[in-house]
Amino acid sequence: MARKTGSHSEITGPKVRDAALSLFARHGFAAVSMRQIAGEVGVQAGALYLYTKDKQSLLFDLMKTHMDELLAAWDAVAPMGDHLAQLEAFTRFHIRFHLDRPDAVFIAYMELRNLTPDNFAVIEALRRRYEDKLEGILRDGAQAGAFTLPDTKLATLAVIAMLTGVNTWYREGGRLSADRVEEIYWNMVRGAVGAGPIPS
Amino acid sequence: MARKTGSHSEITGPKVRDAALSLFARHGFAAVSMRQIAGEVGVQAGALYLYTKDKQSLLFDLMKTHMDELLAAWDAVAPMGDHLAQLEAFTRFHIRFHLDRPDAVFIAYMELRNLTPDNFAVIEALRRRYEDKLEGILRDGAQAGAFTLPDTKLATLAVIAMLTGVNTWYREGGRLSADRVEEIYWNMVRGAVGAGPIPS
DNA sequence: TGAATAACTGAACAAGCGTTCAGATCAAAG
DNA sequence: CTTTGATCTGAACGCTTGTTCAGTTATTCA
Structure with missing residues (x-):
């Protein structure tokens, strides 16, 4: 289960977090796209929004x-x-x-x-x-x-x-x-x- | 004169430099667009390329x-x-x-x-x-x-x-x-x- | 086995990106 | 007044962006 239905406020999925952490640190927040993060996780970009409200929240x-x-x-x-x-x-x-x-x-x-x-x-x-x-x-x-x-x-x-x-x-x-x-x-x-x- | 014909290697126009410096410092390189820099200078985006080869060179x-x-x-x-x-x-x-x-x-x-x-x-x-x-x-x-x-x-x-x-x-x-x-x-x-x- | 729900895809959206360039505008020189 | 060359516009190029969503697949539970 990625999240309780209808809420994004709990802890972001660990795989998404780890990928974002590593990519943001290496290239900078503004230079990293949601598609790159998704690629690192092994998923399509749309699936990220099951784990996070938007890029800023991430x-x-x-x-x-x-x-x-x-x-x-x-x-x-x-x-x-x-x-x-x-x-x-x-x-x-x-x-x-x-x-x-x-x-x-x-x-x-x-x-x-x-x-x-x-x-x-x-x-x-x-x-x-x-x-x-x-x-x-x-x-x-x-x-x-x-x-x-x-x-x-x-x-x-x-x-x-x-x-x-x-x-x-x-x-x-x-x-x-x-x-x-x-x-x-x-x-x-x-x-x-x-x-x-x-x-x- | 913005540049000697056919060369970008000399000093970038001061107004462009100043605008880029201030915007890059405030928002970060990746988050600033050439159009924003041009707007600060009071010019269209295309005109920046009379002063700099590309964004990276800037x-x-x-x-x-x-x-x-x-x-x-x-x-x-x-x-x-x-x-x-x-x-x-x-x-x-x-x-x-x-x-x-x-x-x-x-x-x-x-x-x-x-x-x-x-x-x-x-x-x-x-x-x-x-x-x-x-x-x-x-x-x-x-x-x-x-x-x-x-x-x-x-x-x-x-x-x-x-x-x-x-x-x-x-x-x-x-x-x-x-x-x-x-x-x-x-x-x-x-x-x-x-x-x-x-x-x- | 069947029903329910979680997990995900893949396409689409409007917007913005860096960069190029033909043509307009302007200033100075002859 | 004309010519020259610098300066700049405005539109266009192909591409990427964050985000949404109807529909498909996978998993879980009874």
Whole structure:
């Protein structure tokens, strides 16, 4: 069964989702046709509309699911320890989570402008909520003297930009393992927030 | 005169360039039609082909010009001082140059996948050459003991990602001046590369 | 086996795409 | 005033787009 009769609001068929994710990431939303997606699934274009209301909903579903998973995954992991440990946990979590889903991350960052205004507002709010997780850690840590930050908001955006950047170059089986990348970036993040030298 | 008879290789008409730059940045290359660009210029679609060979060349020209200007601007500014001064100069230059041309930067980062393989190779090589400027500074500085870097290549990519990220949130007339942003980011970069505490 | 419903096809729709080109229009030069 | 060449129009080209839908096939359940 593709859907409950008369409703498209539930989860889009996994094969359709996977095909759209991969194609949107590779060629961009606007450059991919419904017929290409259908071809990847092994079906005619018309059949896609049993799984999704339209092309826009397909994009929105992908981005919404990604952001929901991101927030849920962090909430499931967010530690209670000292400020430095929290920041380290966030750093490692962000790198790992993003490296595990390069296509979804790519789409979530590059296709924002192809969302309708309503859909954009939803995704933007989720992105903001995620940023706030890090900003909270940095604010509390700065207040407690664990970090030295001239501007908490800018530090938040700078750290996220730096960490997300890993996705642009990391390739599985490359020179460095994901563990080693985490390690190296954690050291750079620690320095950027003025958290003192590396403990021996 | 739009062009020398029989050749499209020279500089694309400025009005066409500007219209394409703005539209590509706002909606994406694939989502913008030649008719939209023509409408912005105040001309019929056919007239665009007096200024550009085809849509792909229009995109390539924009990206190529941007990268050429980026490299030329750095070469015109690159200082000779100590390693820390060089890194500071690069940091400030990168932020300033990118904040001055947000549309071109956006296109150069987002539309790489819409280039033909040949055109992509050209742009990619220029991007690599720019990265090498920073990597040289970091390598020399690390060797001289001015920086503490576990991995020079990763530090290069991390710093560039962090700095380019400014473009995603900076708006003229906002909370912070470009000068102040440079200042704050320079402190974070200094910390990330292990260049010691802020001098009083 | 037969009935019901899910899953899908294949053709059609109007609209828009990049690109070409014969001809109109315009500006400058002789 | 005529000629020349740049500049641009407007229509046309073949093709692709997202989306719909009547009709066919496959699967499930009694």
